[in-house]
Amino acid sequence: MAFSFAHPYEVNPRYSRPVAYFSMEYAIHQPLKIYAGGLGFLAGSHLRSAYALKQNLVGVGILWKYGYYDQVRNADQTMNVLFQEKIYHFLVDTGIQFTIHIHGQPVQGKAWYLPPETFQTAPLFLLSTDVPENDYLAKTTSHKLYDADLGAQLAADIVLGIGGAKLFEYLSWKPEIYHLNESHALPLAFYLYQQHQDVGEVKKRLVFTNHTPEAAGNPETDMGLLHEMSFFGELSIDEVRQITHIDAPRLNHTLAAMRLAGITNGVSQLHTQTLRQMWGREAQLLPIIAITNAQDAQYWANHAMYEALHAGELTKLWELKLAAKRKLFEVVADQCGKLFDEHILTIVVARRFAGYKRMNLLLHDWQKFLEIIHHTTYPVQIIWAGKPYPTDGAAIGLFNHLVQISKSYPNCAVLTGYELSLSKLLKGGADVWLNVPRLTREASGTSGMSAAMNGAVNVSIPDGWIAEFLKDGVNGFVIPAADPQLPVEEIDRQDAQALYATLQQRVLPLYYENHTQWLSLMSRSMQDVRPQFDSQRMAKAYYEQMYLQIG
Known part of the structure; x- marks a missing residue:
């Protein structure tokens, strides 16, 4: 029987304009492992809130x-790093297949469907090239998220962008707005121009x-x-130069997306300022607005703790926090x-x-680090967690360095x-959620939001949403940040000293002396x-400031 799709829930008239949301990763729920980090967590929360609204x-x-990958x-x-095949019996085989071109060759794409009631999200279609009609190379396009091979990355961009656009040709539901959550699906813009x-x-x-x-x-x-990869669809390089106003030998994907989008947004006020500084001199750009990232409280928050908080039962609130730590x-x-x-x-330090x-900033001054972990009046426990990019040798080396050090303590x-x-458990169990990026480098950061929803206190450099x-x-506690114009070594030295002072002089005494x-x-x-x-x-x-503002 042919797959029939109409939007499966009654739409709120305030949000009736049909929008297709394109993201390379989604953190929907633990059983669906199609995400790497913050971008996926953000997209998952967006789909959950779209469902709620x-x-x-x-x-x-x-x-x-x-x-x-599995860590x-x-x-x-x-x-x-373990790459293990994932099987999802809760996805619906739509039977929809379509042809796209990668490297000039026809490739078959197939669509799977996650219904809203499964995990309480907006409808989600997931595309795959792992079908019998394709050769092995074409099948591998949908094998690994963020494959290290550049050709595989570009092929995935084509599948998401052009494949996603073609999907809607097989559905009665048609989008009026296409939202690029990052530039991965940029080929969609060229397809729309075609x-x-x-x-x-x-x-x-x-x-965008x-x-x-x-x-x-x-x-x-x-x-x-x-062009050789068919990233531009049927457009020539000259046509792409003409519509993007990029004459350089290399295409900047972000700049191209910004020049073809009706509205672009940054994901915090600070990030938007940074974007304006980065791209403000570029002609053909519309103003860049700020829509700060957020996380779905319904999914992330400890609701029992909120009930105790609203009832003014602070003793119970603390008991629930201790239970989450256990x-x-x-x-x-x-x-x-x-x-x-x-x-x-x-203290929990958990992120990509x-x-x-700077996952190891606590170790910057070894003697200061030892002072903190050996202190008997103000004892601490420290937990690190995170998944490095699977081919990033330096990041994996840092992870392993922390493993070896932690064996001794x-x-x-x-x-x-x-x-x-694990992210939920870490946020529930943290007293302090530590965030120490170099200032201006963290566009938003969202893990501290869901940590706060679980009674964790943010101790952070004042970057992104913070x-x-x-x-x-x-x-929470602000760690005074060094001037970002200083040399990196000096920034790290000053920030580490500010971190130690914040912990030793403010955070730890308050926790133990003034409950x-x-x-x-x-x-x-x-x-x-x-x-x-x-x-x-x-x-x-997004609806009020972007989707309803163009067209």
Whole structure:
């Protein structure tokens, strides 16, 4: 029987304009492993809030056969990378297949469907090239999220962008707006131009969100290679130059997306300022607006803690926090053979292992680090977790360095498997959620939002969303940041010293000497993070400030 699709829930008239949302990764729920990190967590929360608000939005992604990777351990506890086939019986085989061209050759794409009621999300279609009609190379396009091979990356971009556009030719539901969540699906913009032959018509349909000032998130690729890969569809290089106003030999994917979109947004106020500085001199650009990222409180928040908070039962609130710590410490004991104490202040450093996030800043001054972990009056427990990019030798080396160091200390642990389930446990079990990126490098960062929803106190450099949230000493602690114009070595030295001073002089004494004040700060953090950083606010903003503003 042919797959029939109409939007499966009654749409709220305020959000009736049909929107197709394109993202390379989605963190929907632990069983669906098609995400790597923050971009996926953000996209998952967006789809959950679109469902809660009954928005007329449909997600498009890729069904990664091996996911991102499974983080496992070697015999000596260091990490290893495992690519294991994933099987999902809860996805619906739509039977829809279509042809796209990659490297000039026809490739078959197939669509799978995640219904809203499965995980309470907006409808999501996931594309795959792993079908019998394709040769092995074509099949591998949908095997690994963020494959290290450039050709495989570009092929995945084509599948998401052009394949996603073609999918809607087989459905009765048609989008009026196409939202690029990062530039991965950029081939969609060229496909839309092919259809309409008018940049103005493309701008009426396309919006774009940039998530990072980092070079890795703003790729540049040789124009000839992109044309050879069929990245531009049927367009010539001259046509692409004409519509993007990019005459350089390499195409900047972000700049091309910004020039073809009707509206572009950054994902925090600070990030948007950075984007304007990066791209402000470029002609042919529309103004860049700010829509700060957010996380779905319905999914992430500890609702029992919020009930206790709203009832003014602070003793119960603290008991629930201790219970959440004990749940996390069971994982610590299981993975590391260490028995942590729920009454000891626990610092969690958990995020993707990228250089600018400085996962090892606590170790910058070794003597200061030893002072902190050996202190008997103000004892601490430290947990690190995160998944480095699987071919990033430096990041994996740093992860393994932390593993080896932590072996010597009963109050330090490094956990593997930083996915949705472990992320929830870490946020529940953290007293302090530590965030120390180099200033201006973290576009938004969202893990601290969901940490605050679980009674964790943010101790952070004032970057990304933190600059809009954190009131020093009221709902968290600001680590004074060094001047970003200084040499990197000096920035790291100054920031490390500020981190040690913040922990030793402010955070630890408050936790142990003024429990009432700590509870007040924790409570204020839980209150302040909602509703401003609940993704329902964000999902509303995308409709009101982007989707309904063009066309």
